[in-house]
Amino acid sequence: MGIPLILFFLLIGITSILLAWKKKVELLPPTIKTKVENGSWISPSEMVRIGEDEMRKLGRDPEVDRIDIRPDKGTAKVTFKTHFSEVQVDGYSGEVLSVGTRHSDWIEKVHDGSIVDYYTTGDEGAKLTYSTLVSLGLIFLAISGFYLWYYPKVIRRLKGN
Incomplete structure (x- = not known):
């Protein structure tokens, strides 16, 4: 599940950095x-x-x-x-x-997925779908990552090692 979402995670990560630094790198x-x-x-x-x-x-x-x-x-x-x-x-x-x-405005639209809505329908359908899928993907990766870290510890404890 993480492989198809990696593009979106990279996009969100890169645009997050740009938005955090928008005044320092003169995106406004x-x-x-x-x-x-x-x-x-x-x-x-x-x-x-x-x-x-x-x-x-x-x-x-x-x-x-x-x-x-x-x-x-x-x-x-x-x-x-x-x-x-x-x-x-x-x-x-x-x-x-x-x-x-205002470069930060279009970067923000890429970041939250509303850039698709901006150039197509004008409603928030793409933004809501994009944000929901990426958020669910992050939640899934966080829970599965915790499970993959914690479960081997439980197995070792049960085996007595």
Whole structure:
């Protein structure tokens, strides 16, 4: 059972390491701090509009997935549903600080199996199937490994050795 699952275990292991180190190996664009000292924040709807406009300029789908607001840095990261880009917007001036690719987002989708859903149906069927099979495989390997380690000790004890 372990042989067919080894590819998935390797995939999960490699992507786990990449996700743990994502900031150190720059799989995310670095967060840029605002240059504005004081002021009032622009509205989230304005941030969305700025992100959409920037994607239109680049010829990419502008459908926004979420906004990650960083009050301590004075910025917001606008991410998109159909690609792994982000637009960093100054929270005070509305200036576009950077546009970059969020490599950690696609690595996370590979890690949890949702990459199949992302490119096909959009539901969570592949993610749930993948996660369940891999988890059951790991549980089986853990229990069988313990059994293979412990059972010989029981046999030796019963034989009196």
